[in-house]
Amino acid sequence: MKPTGIETYVDAAAATLGLPLRQDHRPGVLRYFELAAGFAALLEAVPLEPHHENATTFVPVSPPEPGT
Template sequence: MNAEQIEAYVDAAAAALDLPIAPEHRPGVLRYFALAADMAALTEAVDLAAHDESAVRFEPVAPGGQS
């Protein structure tokens, strides 16, 4: 995503959620959204085959290691 697309997306998402973004926070919101978009693009660029397995599933345990 380019800077204009990121700004448009953040503005639309904030409006849809009725989430005000303070002017002093806007540069940080845009910067971190751009970072997340870059990470998503890297993830999407990995080719997976039908036989690739998903990540290990998290299973919580009771405190003390007893389930």
């Protein structure tokens, strides 16, 4: 995502959420979204096949009883 797209997204998201964004916070928020967009681009670049999907159900295993 280009910097202008990030600015547009942040402005639209803040307006949609009714979240006031102070001018002194804006550079940090934009930098965070720039970093997040970079991470997302790295993940999207990895080719995945259907068998790479995570399991649909997680079933935890209880710890063993003490002394067993």
